[in-house]
Amino acid sequence: MTWIPIIALAIIVFLVTAFVLRMPRSGWTIFGAALMFGLSGYALQGSPGLPASPKEAVEQSDESAAAMVEARRDLSGPDFPPSALVVVADGFARNGKYADAAGLLGGAVERDPSDAEAWVALGNALLGHAEGNLTPAALFAYSRAELADPGNPAAGYFYGVALLNAGQPQQTREVWAEVLENAPEDAEWRDAIAGQIERLDALLNQGGM
Numbered sequence: 001m002t003w004i005p006i007i008a009l010a011i012i013v014f015l016v017t018a019f020v021l022r023m024p025r026s027g028w029t030i031f032g033a034a035l036m037f038g039l040s041g042y043a044l045q046g047s048p049g050l051p052a053s054p055k056e057a058v059e060q061s062d063e064s065a066a067a068m069v070e071a072r073r074d075l076s077g078p079d080f081p082p083s084a085l086v087v088v089a090d091g092f093a094r095n096g097k098y099a100d101a102a103g104l105l106g107g108a109v110e111r112d113p114s115d116a117e118a119w120v121a122l123g124n125a126l127l128g129h130a131e132g133n134l135t136p137a138a139l140f141a142y143s144r145a146e147l148a149d150p151g152n153p154a155a156g157y158f159y160g161v162a163l164l165n166a167g168q169p170q171q172t173r174e175v176w177a178e179v180l181e182n183a184p185e186d187a188e189w190r191d192a193i194a195g196q197i198e199r200l201d202a203l204l205n206q207g208g209m
Helices: 003-020 025-045 063-076 084-094 098-111 116-129 136-148 154-165 169-181 190-206
Strands: none
Touching (some): 063 154, 098 116
């Protein structure tokens, strides 16, 4: 009988995400598969009929992936909360499940092409899925984010990160400098990007990257 509430909870989560949060149909298959994957994993390794046994927590999330999500949120600002699909996709991205995140974000930008943060998140997911390589699809996502919201620094910043991963620090410096030049004087993230540029300059002056 213990499995009944677990399965019911999974069904409720799917229905809420699909109909209340209005996930596009293109994302139903991926999200449903993720739920089924979780249930099947629990079926293989879990023991719902046994009493709980406290254990030391094990960190499962990818720290660099989580940092990318938090950095994007900081650059987007607290006054512009992400859409429900971006929030769900961030959960996948934080755990390194970039393909699942990209699938959901593809539905998000299809539903609202003007959602700059969804485009940036899609670019980051594609970048992560390609192990840091700047693919044409990721570059397209960043360019669409820039078109959707020219004043949002996230697209330029993460494009610079991708260039840095590709071993192009000078190009990264140029992109970040342009982001800083166009930044409002009172932007909370100005000092953070200026600090990044200073550290990059120090490395470039030392000839080490």
